[in-house]
Amino acid sequence: MTASAAKVLLQVQDLMAWYGESQALHGAGFDVREGEVVTLVGRNGAGKTTILKSIMGLMPRVAGSIRYQGRETLALRPDQIAACGIALCPEERAIFGSLSVWENLMLPPVVAPGGFSVDEIMQLFPNLAERRDAGGTTLSGGEQQMLAIGRILRTGARLLLLDEPSEGLAPVIVQHIAQTIRQIKARGFTVLLVEQNVNFSRAISDRYCVVEMGRVICHYTRAEIESDPARLTQHLTV
Amino acid sequence: MIIFGMPLALVVSQLLLGMINGAFYATLSLGLAVIFGTLGIINFVHGALFMMGAYVSWMLLQWVGLGYWPALILSPLIVGLLAALLEKVVISRLYKLDHVYAFLLTFGVAMMIEALFRNIFGSAGRPYAVPDLLRGGVDLDFMILPLYRLWVVVASLVLCVATWYAIEKTSLGAKLRAATENAAIVQALGVNVPRLMTLTYAGGAALAAFAGVLAAPIYSVSAHMGTDVVIVVFAVVVIGGMGSIKGSVIAGFALGVIEGLTRVVYPESSSTVIFLVMAIVLLIRPRGLFGRGA
Numbered sequence: 001m002t003a004s005a006a007k008v009l010l011q012v013q014d015l016m017a018w019y020g021e022s023q024a025l026h027g028a029g030f031d032v033r034e035g036e037v038v039t040l041v042g043r044n045g046a047g048k049t050t051i052l053k054s055i056m057g058l059m060p061r062v063a064g065s066i067r068y069q070g071r072e073t074l075a076l077r078p079d080q081i082a083a084c085g086i087a088l089c090p091e092e093r094a095i096f097g098s099l100s101v102w103e104n105l106m107l108p109p110v111v112a113p114g115g116f117s118v119d120e121i122m123q124l125f126p127n128l129a130e131r132r133d134a135g136g137t138t139l140s141g142g143e144q145q146m147l148a149i150g151r152i153l154r155t156g157a158r159l160l161l162l163d164e165p166s167e168g169l170a171p172v173i174v175q176h177i178a179q180t181i182r183q184i185k186a187r188g189f190t191v192l193l194v195e196q197n198v199n200f201s202r203a204i205s206d207r208y209c210v211v212e213m214g215r216v217i218c219h220y221t222r223a224e225i226e227s228d229p230a231r232l233t234q235h236l237t238v
Numbered sequence: 239m240i241i242f243g244m245p246l247a248l249v250v251s252q253l254l255l256g257m258i259n260g261a262f263y264a265t266l267s268l269g270l271a272v273i274f275g276t277l278g279i280i281n282f283v284h285g286a287l288f289m290m291g292a293y294v295s296w297m298l299l300q301w302v303g304l305g306y307w308p309a310l311i312l313s314p315l316i317v318g319l320l321a322a323l324l325e326k327v328v329i330s331r332l333y334k335l336d337h338v339y340a341f342l343l344t345f346g347v348a349m350m351i352e353a354l355f356r357n358i359f360g361s362a363g364r365p366y367a368v369p370d371l372l373r374g375g376v377d378l379d380f381m382i383l384p385l386y387r388l389w390v391v392v393a394s395l396v397l398c399v400a401t402w403y404a405i406e407k408t409s410l411g412a413k414l415r416a417a418t419e420n421a422a423i424v425q426a427l428g429v430n431v432p433r434l435m436t437l438t439y440a441g442g443a444a445l446a447a448f449a450g451v452l453a454a455p456i457y458s459v460s461a462h463m464g465t466d467v468v469i470v471v472f473a474v475v476v477i478g479g480m481g482s483i484k485g486s487v488i489a490g491f492a493l494g495v496i497e498g499l500t501r502v503v504y505p506e507s508s509s510t511v512i513f514l515v516m517a518i519v520l521l522i523r524p525r526g527l528f529g530r531g532a
Contacts, residue, residue, distance in 0.1 A: 058422055077432075079428050081426075082427060083428060090423060096415065098416070099415055104416075106412070107427060108429070151427070152427070155427075
């Protein structure tokens with residue numbers, strides 16, 4: 001089944017969001033189809049992270065429409081959105097220092113069958129198995145990122161929102177994370193990615209949505225970017 | 239026997255009395271710490287919940303004929319349920335506002351509850367008998383240690399350890415600790431944080447009510463019994479470090495003992511010594527002895 005034939009999993013329309021008085025999103029709209037890896041690209045402050053936070057219900061004020069599997073989720077609480085099958089791996093990773101690695105991993109409740117088992121997660125990230133009882137924030141940046149991804153793989157959520165998973169990590173770890181995202185995709189998960197690292201996103205993305213000034217201004221397919229990579233970088237450089 | 243010019247019996251008996259007061263301080267400040275740590279609310283209703291715990295056990299005895307042991311379970315449950323209602327209906331609306339609003343609201347609610355009990359039951363204390371099983375005392379040669387007071391210390395210690403275990407070693411406790419760090423992300427990870435908050439508040443209230451039942455046979459049951467103790471308990475919480483569970487338990491017992499010993503050495507200052515300690519701790523370690531952060 002090609003990406004375009006797969007059914008729409010997430011539909012964002014005319015999305016607006018505010019931080020207090022200042023408006024961060026001005027009518028963003030895009031679709032994500034089942035099984036796709038879609039990357040939001042754009043400059044800092046364009047609204048990429050805000051889009052992920054809005055989908056997860058973490059913005060104080062939003063308007064417009066977010067439909068997941070046809071169901072409007074805009075007015076739901078974050079935990080209710082998680083229960084629908086959406087999971088966020090935030091930019092700051094949000095590993096809890098007062099919890100052990102194991103407790104961090106087991107923190108989110110399982111919302112649906114079909115997630116990775118603990119054994120599978122430990123196979124993906126062997127470091128985590130070794131540091132099971134260590135404090136969450138004693139892990140290295142790369143290990144924390146693995147834990148933050150592993151944590152949401154367990155829940156059975158089908159749509160994973162990954163915010164800058166390669167940020168601040170050594171190249172070998174970035175490769176490992178890219179490989180993991182390919183494995184996740186192969187298992188049928190859908191990924192909405194925010195990523196500044198062009199090499200990283202090109203290694204895994206099926207489609208790109210360019211975000212500028214709180215809107216999605218254009219889309220590219222994988223083929224379009226492969227034939228002309230400059231299309232991607234022109235939206236990133238100032 | 240004489241120690242530092244004071245009879246041993248006097249020192250030990252004040253030490254034990256201090257442990258008993260300390261047991262109440264620890265149990266109450268533990269509940270406050272749990273509530274503050276997770277909800278970020280300085281719960282001024284705590285003294286009133288302590289008083290309600292004592293009154294509910296008194297009512298159970300007078301009106302239903304249920305004695306001390308059932309009350310020890312039922313009273314914290316009843317007060318916990320009422321507290322859950324209070325959190326759901328009123329307190330939960332304040333989480334997004336400045337701390338001052340929660341302070342004013344809980345203070346007001348505490349005054350309302352106390353006035354209500356004073357109107358219904360009057361301000362005179364009502365006696366509550368020590369349960370038969372815990373009557374009498376242990377003869378320590380130089381003094382007779384009342385069995386009930388020993389029980390209060392042991393029960394409080396067990397409760398403190400149990401609370402510590404629940405928070406540090408269970409999956410529910412892990413959710414609580416995580417919510418203390420970043421409630422929004424915990425909720426985004428699928429945890430029903432509003433329900434967790436209600437549960438935490440009810441749990442802290444149940445701890446206060448449990449202390450109230452323990453206190454009923456020692457102090458008389460009265461509408462103002464909460465106000466008397468809650469001021470000291472807030473000092474204990476500040477000394478232990480806001481939100482620190484270990485801090486509130488250790489500071490609770492330690493300050494009870496310090497208070498007791500002061501009563502031997504310089505009785506006039508025994509009611510102020512805790513506030514003196516608080517002032518010193520605040521000067522040296524503004525976050526309290528076990529407070530988190532810089």
